[in-house]
Amino acid sequence: MSWTDIGNLEDIPLRGSRIVKTAVGCVAVFRTGETEVYATSNTCVHKGGPLSEGIVHDRKVTCPLHNWVFSLETGETVGADEGRIATYPVKIHEGRLLLKIEAVLEQCA
Numbered sequence: 001m002s003w004t005d006i007g008n009l010e011d012i013p014l015r016g017s018r019i020v021k022t023a024v025g026c027v028a029v030f031r032t033g034e035t036e037v038y039a040t041s042n043t044c045v046h047k048g049g050p051l052s053e054g055i056v057h058d059r060k061v062t063c064p065l066h067n068w069v070f071s072l073e074t075g076e077t078v079g080a081d082e083g084r085i086a087t088y089p090v091k092i093h094e095g096r097l098l099l100k101i102e103a104v105l106e107q108c109a
Helices: 101-108
Strands: 004-008 016-022 025-033 036-041 055-057 060-062 069-071 090-093 096-099
Touching: 004 016, 016 101, 025 055, 025 096, 036 090
Parallel strands: none
Antiparallel strands: 004 096, 016 025, 025 036, 055 060, 060 069, 090 096
């Protein structure tokens, strides 16, 4: 699988996110540190909330609709709730964000 350039690291503020549109839906890309990023499904498994609009803290995101918390590392819920969001390989190379789009397509097939 190859890496697809999806933009500049600096386009995402610290503890912020951006959306990448793909053929099978939106991917949320979160920046949790100076050089730390994660990519997940943008849709909360609870009520379909837009996770890219949630609160980013540590290596987690809180859904803006009902406060479900998800680990950006594993996709699993944190706390008493049960559920999991998809996570995708993403990396930084020379200030650019690279995503394995094929992994997104495979999980949605």
